[in-house]
Amino acid sequence: MGEQLGLSEETVIETLSQMQSAGIIRRLGVIVRHHELGYRANAMLVWDVPDDQVDTLGQQLSAEQKVTLCYQRPRIKPRWPYNLFSMIHGKSRDEVMAYVDDLVDKLALKDTPYEVLFSLQRFKQCGAKYIVQENAHQQAVLR
Amino acid sequence: MSSLEQRLLNNYQRNFPLVPEPYEQLASELGSDSQTVRDLLAELLMRGKVSRVGPVFKPRMLGSSTLAAMSVPQEMLTEVATLVNGYPEVNHNYEREHRLNLWFVAVAADQEKLEQVLSDIESRSGYEVMSLPLLKEYHIDLGFRMDAGDKQRLPAVRNRIIPTAALIRLCTVH
Numbered sequence: 001m002g003e004q005l006g007l008s009e010e011t012v013i014e015t016l017s018q019m020q021s022a023g024i025i026r027r028l029g030v031i032v033r034h035h036e037l038g039y040r041a042n043a044m045l046v047w048d049v050p051d052d053q054v055d056t057l058g059q060q061l062s063a064e065q066k067v068t069l070c071y072q073r074p075r076i077k078p079r080w081p082y083n084l085f086s087m088i089h090g091k092s093r094d095e096v097m098a099y100v101d102d103l104v105d106k107l108a109l110k111d112t113p114y115e116v117l118f119s120l121q122r123f124k125q126c127g128a129k130y131i132v133q134e135n136a137h138q139q140a141v142l143r
Numbered sequence: 144m145s146s147l148e149q150r151l152l153n154n155y156q157r158n159f160p161l162v163p164e165p166y167e168q169l170a171s172e173l174g175s176d177s178q179t180v181r182d183l184l185a186e187l188l189m190r191g192k193v194s195r196v197g198p199v200f201k202p203r204m205l206g207s208s209t210l211a212a213m214s215v216p217q218e219m220l221t222e223v224a225t226l227v228n229g230y231p232e233v234n235h236n237y238e239r240e241h242r243l244n245l246w247f248v249a250v251a252a253d254q255e256k257l258e259q260v261l262s263d264i265e266s267r268s269g270y271e272v273m274s275l276p277l278l279k280e281y282h283i284d285l286g287f288r289m290d291a292g293d294k295q296r297l298p299a300v301r302n303r304i305i306p307t308a309a310l311i312r313l314c315t316v317h
Contacts, residue, residue: 062282
């Protein structure tokens with residue numbers, strides 16, 4: 001990698017290490033593919049939560065064992081009323097649906113509108129390719 | 144799944160050793176040798192269980208990104224998905240069970256370029272693209288545990304202010 005970038009091994013390691021401690025790199029390591037590991041039921045669970053409660057529910061959902069991602073996103077009314085997104089991976093559809101029912105009970109969400117969007121075909125999955133501005137780079141990150 | 148495979152996958156989704164010979168270190172921590180670890184990783188890559196060894200970036204830290212959704216008639220879905228896949232800015236693209244049936248993540252160097260990609264997809268496909276950019280993240284992505292064990296949590300890293308315009312060229316090990 002250093003050779004490709006024209007940088008020394010030491011600089012590459014130090015840069016990655018700094019990006020990691022600064023939080024730019026969230027984690028560095030082996031990136032697995034859920035589907036190939038037998039987690040075939042991948043569901044996006046979306047909720048329509050009152051704006052003043054979205055942070056609370058977002059934090060509650062994040063603390064749940066099987067919730068792997070949890071984001072607030074904008075509503076686009078009337079087509080899209082949901083403002084809280086969470087991702088669940090399970091080995092089967094039944095397992096995921098039973099888990100969603102448990103979540104609704106546990107977090108008292110029976111009056112909160114939600115939908116479960118299972119994934120069907122995967123057309124593409126790869127790491128983000130960050131397209132770079134040639135000039136402004138290194139220094140700011142390395143500083 | 145062998146014990147070595149399970150430990151390799153569970154223990155090194157984060158905190159991959161940043162040292163000159165990382166596989167030597169992995170091997171010594173796993174009680175194996177580096178050739179065995181490299182061979183196993185190569186096999187996992189080949190079988191698709193592992194997509195790469197590399198970084199996951201904090202969302203919104205580098206460039207502009209969004210989750211986009213489209214409602215495409217079933218008979219047009221593969222064609223439109225292929226068109227969407229053709230953009231290097233698109234990194235995930237799934238069919239989901241919903242009226243909005245095509246969902247993809249796009250990342251571009253800046254907001255203007257991102258909007259250009261989305262409107263380009265819209266005009267070339269003839270279907271509307273709904274953009275749902277991230278407003279707030281509640282979950283700290285620590286990777287994915289394969290067994291029934293507890294999800295390990297670490298205290299959140301406090302964000303420091305980094306000039307987001309300054310993007311660094313990164314090579315991802317495929």
